[in-house]
Amino acid sequence: MAESGSETAAGAKPKRKPIVWLGIFLISHSFFFSVVFSAAGVVALLLLPVLAKNTYISENALMPGSAASMLSNQEVAEASRLVSDLTSSNLKPLGSAIGSQRILAQHMSNLGAEVSFHKFHSQRNQFHPLHFFSSPDSGRVEQNVSCSMHGVNTVGIIRAPRGDGKEAIVLVTPFNSAKVNPNEAFSLGIAYSVFSLLNRVPWLAKDVIWLVADSQFGEYAAVSAWLRDYHTPVFSGLGTLDAEMCPESNNLYGMNENLSTERAIYDGFKRAGTMAAALVIKVADQSEQFEDGLSIYAEASNGQMPNLDLINVVNYLAVHRQGLRVKVEKFWSLLGVKWLNTLGEIFESLGHFARSLNPDWKFGIPANDYVEGSATLASSLYNQALGVPTGPHGAFRDYQVDAITLEISPKISLLDNIARRNDLLLRSGRLIEGVIRSVNNLLEKFHQSFFLYLLTSPGKFVSVGVYMIAFALLVAPLPLVATSLYVDASNSDSSVKKEKPSPSAIITRESWKWLYAAKKAFIVHLWGSVVSLLPYFICQMPSCTPTTSFIIWVLLSVLSLVLMYMVLASPSSHTNESQPQRVEWPILKSVTLSAAFIGLCLMSVINFATAEIGGLLMLPMCLMAHPLKPDVKARSKRTLSRAVCNLVLGFIGFPPVAFIVLKGAFEGLGSTNVGDYWSWVESLWAWNSATYLYIGMVHLPCWALCIHILFHRS
Known part of the structure; x- marks a missing residue:
């Protein structure tokens, strides 16, 4: 009896855990669920003004x-x-x-x-890769500096x-x-x-x-310099500075002669x-x-x-x-957008319908409030995403x-x-x-209250627990599709193994394909780091206009990509007999989706708004990426439509183009040129914004990999 019971137990298949079964189900229907999750993420983002709560005093x-x-x-x-x-x-x-x-x-x-005076030296913010996350040393008074560049705070x-x-x-x-x-x-x-x-x-x-x-010399520079000296001990006062270099500094203390001792101006940092x-x-x-x-x-x-x-x-x-x-602050240009007003009317009608079913259901807001809330929410997202105070x-x-x-x-x-x-x-x-x-x-x-929130009005806010749902739904398709591509590639390898007599050759082939894709993705992301460092050297060139600097940046970026590919990823270093060394586009797309998912999740920890806007721009481009050559050869409506969508998304996904399109949508295309992108990026690195690193080390490499997939020789 014991032996038969043990045999039955040994022969029975182990039951899968519900979470494993759910994962397999989602991966096997990745296309359907990627569409559902993406649409749900966009809808959840549009619902944020409706879900905003009234502010309250927590403390x-x-x-x-x-x-x-x-x-x-x-x-x-x-x-x-x-x-x-x-x-x-x-x-x-x-x-x-x-x-x-x-x-x-x-x-x-x-x-x-x-009362005391605080003297500081105005410094120009300039990109420096080694000091990116550190504040500029604007509070130090250095020798051999023009006295006209000094400011004096009264405290x-x-x-x-x-x-x-x-x-x-x-x-x-x-x-x-x-x-x-x-x-x-x-x-x-x-x-x-x-x-x-x-x-x-x-x-x-x-x-x-x-x-x-x-x-x-700027409001921020004066306050920042005072704060730096406030938190860093300084053992010399204004009166001990070089009087010959700035003789008018001592005139600030001339009133001491007319004041009592108790009310004299203090010589030193108070x-x-x-x-x-x-x-x-x-x-x-x-x-x-x-x-x-x-x-x-x-x-x-x-x-x-x-x-x-x-x-x-x-x-x-x-x-x-x-x-x-x-x-x-709000985006006034959004107040007259027709589709936004129509969406507000739909949510208002749904709110009336919900209250007719149950008066306790508080859903929906007036259409005008929704439009104003959306304009304020967009401004809050934009200002947080910029990373500039x-x-x-x-x-x-x-x-x-x-x-x-x-x-x-x-x-x-x-x-x-x-x-x-x-x-x-x-x-x-x-x-x-x-x-x-x-x-x-x-x-x-x-x-007591929130530090992570978005404002839809002075009296309404969206907390982190609500707006993170929209981001989670938006990026959920990335790991699903990446895993689905991995499973499909593994299944195709299994079918090949039945025809090949040498298991060792098959293992080498399978492992090399993933290693080669990961290597290419790594090289492209390394190239993104190089592109992020190039402005430091371009800034050293005298008398460069923003347009000229941008053109030099693009040319150096293309040249560095070609050189890195020739040195690190040239196919000539491999023998032609080993066909698996050629990267297949589904494997490269799987790696690209994984890299995009990791980059967006890391960015959401640093700056959620940047990750949210980046996800809206990057998600369609990454999910739709497909070689153009077979689509054009098929010449069906579906394949041609996909090819056109890929070309449009690849064009808009290029960071300078995305910047010009967004700026033109809010401000008009009449006053927009390519030099504006350089000026915008320059402001990002001058303020040490993490958005600059995201553009150079996450968005740009993923865009380059998607373009490589589009023109892959399949």
């Missing part, structure tokens, strides 16, 4: 608006006088930027703040009466000291009104730093505690709206975003306390400090109406006061 300690504002007309009047002093004509006899800086330092010092610090000096909140107001701008002067007035109030409030538990960033949050305050030109507006800019380098609670606090206080119309707040995110830029847009000119100017000063100052008071309540850094 209860913030308590925005729980306390009455203490900012009064007295602080507003003092701030208005500062604005008048900066914009009045009596600044002209001072002749230089030092005049306005001395006025700012004088007002800060009169409040009892610790004031208020010590919290109830704090221990371990935490700080930063206010930033960009100000071009060389040319007084009324809007920048007004932003200084807003910060000064809040600064003068915080000097005497009893509830302040965090130090407050007011950084007047000298923006004559610091406070760890930064809890930072607000960049700017004032835009007169708005075209019928009400005062507030624009929020949050994107930092490589798609980094501040904690959503910081945006939520600003949005709540601006709308419900100060009556400001809050806006986030949308304001000087991006410098703080590099040090893991939550920061945003607040741009106030008045509905009328502030110079013509003093009463309106004071009213907007009061409302804006109370907004900043409320945000600072909320951050002041925190006992720890922002951590």
Whole structure:
């Protein structure tokens, strides 16, 4: 009995696990499921504005608006006088930027703040492969550098009466000291009104730093240089710099003779505690709206975003306390797209139908809200995918400090109406006061809410758990089709083995085909790395226009590809008798799909938006890749249609062409040329954007492999 039972058990086939059975089923129907998953990924992306949730305050300690504002007309009047002093004509006899800086330092010092100057040297961002992921060393003052290329930040610090000096909140107001701008002067007035109030409030538990960033060489450069020196000890002050090289630097300290010892300008770099949050305050030109507006800019380098609670606090206080119309950036060109409006009407009708079945089903939004949400979502995706900060707040995110830029847009000119100017000063100052008071309540850094999200409006967002579904569905066909091609190739090898008497020869053939395909894919990706490094050498050429640089880049890229193929992958190094050494296109396509899948998944960890947009461009090209020669010979409607689609997708998939097509779709083709692509790529590497590496080391090699498959001799 025991023996028969054991024989039955030995003869029975082991049951497959459900996940193995599911994998086999998906691979065996890879074409059908690749179409389904791709379509589902696009639909899920279009559904994101519908699935967006209302924002909410996750951290209860913030308590925005729980306390009455203490900012009064007295602080507003003092701030208005500062604005008048900066914009009045009596600044002209001072002749230089030092005049306005001395006025700012004088007002800060009169409040009892610790005032100091921070001198930095403006450096031009230039591509360097070894320093790609490091910040430019813009904070170092070097010898033998023209004094005209130096900027001076004015810094004031208020010590919290109830704090221990371990935490700080930063206010930033960009100000071009060389040319007084009324809007920048007004932003200084807003910060000064809040600064003068915080000097005497009893509830302040965090130090407050007011950084007047000298923006004559760029807002970001001034803030970045100050942050670098803030986090890196510097043992020499402004007064110890070479006075012969920059003699006017000492003039900044001339006011010390008229001030008491306690209020003197400090010679040295003053610091406070760890930064809890930072607000960049700017004032835009007169708005075209019928009400005062507030624009929020949050994107930092490589798609980094501040904690959503910081945006939520600003949005709540601006709308419900100060009556400001809050806006986030959107693509205005999408608002008039007909198919998007039609899609919004469809989703609105589906929402009405769902609520008719069950009132508790909350699906669908008005068509207008869907179109605006889609335009805002597209802008959020685009700005995150670029990896370029949308304001000087991006410098703080590099040090893991939550920061945003607040741009106030008045509905009328502030110079013509003093009463309106004071009213907007009061409302804006109370907004900043409320945000600072909320951050002041925190006992720890922002951590409760989301760091990975996409905005569809100031009050709605899509979390990472929702938008990753669209990406997962979009890239799911890549491993399915790659595995299916692998199985088909293995089955064809098995049929050949029955005719071949030498098993060792068959094993060598099978292994070599995959090794040769992997080797060719590796060489092409290595070529992509070389192409990514070529701009470093092209930038060394003097007097090159963007168009000329782009043409040189293309020629050197083609030359390097030919040389690498001749040296590393030339078929002449193999004997002609070994036919399996010729790469078959299904095997190469399987390797290409695998490489694309790995590259997109890795990029999604660094910058999701880049991976999502890259997947939309790369997926059709990779999945449709098929040799053109047999399709043209067949001359059927299906094969000819596939050949035309492959040619179109291969043309659009080329990165410069894709850039020109997308730019033309949003801005028009009238002002577009090939030199714009070089300028765009130059901005990517200047800001150390990971999108540049993705284009050169993932997208471009996969495109080259797909083109190789199209022209494969089958």
